[in-house]
Amino acid sequence: MDPVIQVRDLTKTYKDTTALDRVSFDIERNTIYGLLGRNGAGKTTAMSILTAQNFATSGSVRVFGEDPYENARVLSRICFVRESQKYPDEANATIAFRTARLFFPNWDQGLAEELIDDFQLPMKTTIKKLSRGQLSAVGVIIGLASRAEITFFDEPYLGLDAVARQTFYDRLLADYAEHPRTVILSSHLIDEISNLIERVLVIDKGRILMDQSTDEARDRATNLVGERDLVERFIGSHEVLHRENLGRTASVTFLGQLTDAERREAGNLGLELAPVSLQQLIVRMTQTGGSPATDSPAQEGALR
The missing domain is CATH 3.40.50.300 (P-loop containing nucleotide triphosphate hydrolases)
Known part of the structure; x- marks a missing residue:
């Protein structure tokens, strides 16, 4: 440096x-x-x-x-x-x-x-x-x-x-x-x-x-979308920044990158993976102060 x-x-x-x-x-x-x-x-x-x-x-x-x-x-x-x-x-x-x-x-x-x-x-x-x-x-x-x-x-x-x-x-x-x-x-x-x-x-x-x-x-976070129970089981111990639910579908933004094996597993389960933009990452991190999202009821609304 x-x-x-x-x-x-x-x-x-x-x-x-x-x-x-x-x-x-x-x-x-x-x-x-x-x-x-x-x-x-x-x-x-x-x-x-x-x-x-x-x-x-x-x-x-x-x-x-x-x-x-x-x-x-x-x-x-x-x-x-x-x-x-x-x-x-x-x-x-x-x-x-x-x-x-x-x-x-x-x-x-x-x-x-x-x-x-x-x-x-x-x-x-x-x-x-x-x-x-x-x-x-x-x-x-x-x-x-x-x-x-x-x-x-x-x-x-x-x-x-x-x-x-x-x-x-x-x-x-x-x-x-x-x-x-x-x-x-x-x-x-x-x-x-x-x-x-x-x-x-x-x-x-x-x-x-x-x-x-x-x-x-840019590599710090990933967004996962799919059937709620499958998403929650797949997330496991990953640090969650944001959750949104719409009916039985969940969208979760979490910290950490997935291994190739985890990505294949997500595909096999029908879960959609997407990168998180820098703006989304910073918005989510400042909303939570860099801490995991709480388990309070998820917001209802359009999934991002």
């Missing part, structure tokens, strides 16, 4: 609320991460502390081996694009990009101009009069054109339509291939970014629930 960020026992409390609870993880160099979790899980708090925009209650953070707080050597190598980014009232996109050029030594003006065309961004309109999607485009352009060694995107594409979001994803991958760096994407659009991210970091209730490669995460 070649970590550019090292976090150890990081805790952040606000009065009676614990936003981060002794969190430890590493962020590797030149890797695209998905920082995922529910609203209020602690994602933005973590990013704010890593970029020295907030203080930890306890624990340590090292970025490029140093404490980032009031450290120009570190902060000049980081770009943090956040959903709630503020700009001066009279600023327009031209001023925002001109200012960004002063902060980021790797700024690529040619790329910025290409992205301005891609997003059809009005440059002379004051930022406070831009639409939500146009405001998001300003942040996306800064994040990409900065070519910072570490770039955080905290839900920066809210308000962008599907075409604009795909433009962002395509541009990010293309530029990352030519200019590798560390990118941390925080998003609720997990299915959309699942093919972008190389590692998954899931925070739930202030704690790390998952920290592994995207391929490993």
Whole structure:
């Protein structure tokens, strides 16, 4: 491993609320991460502390081996694009990009101009009069054109339509291939970014629930559908994340992979096996806190 960020026992409390609870993880160099979790899980708090925009209650953070707080050597190598980014009232996109050029030594003006065309961004309109999607485009352009060694995107594409979001994803991958760096994407659009991210970091209730490669995460769970009694007998000791029943049919999502012999047995029993998408896995794990589903009455409804 070649970590550019090292976090150890990081805790952040606000009065009676614990936003981060002794969190430890590493962020590797030149890797695209998905920082995922529910609203209020602690994602933005973590990013704010890593970029020295907030203080930890306890624990340590090292970025490029140093404490980032009031450290120009570190902060000049980081770009943090956040959903709630503020700009001066009279600023327009031209001023925002001109200012960004002063902060980021790797700024690529040619790329910025290409992205301005891609997003059809009005440059002379004051930022406070831009639409939500146009405001998001300003942040996306800064994040990409900065070519910072570490770039955080905290839900920066809210308000962008599907075409604009795909433009962002395509541009990010293309530029990352030519200019590798560390990118941390925080998003609720997990299915959309699942093919972008190389590692998954899931925070739930202030704690790390998952920290592994995207391929490993995809292989963690399986969905099984079939006659209820056969399904329940087949599941055995596997850790169940979610159950749904519809009449005599059951759909169960469980952790762990089946052996070839188990797959043949499932086929012989008429049971259907299906992979679990990254979004489904994270939704189910955060619903249960990473614990097995309880034996309370299963939900009635459409099977997934």
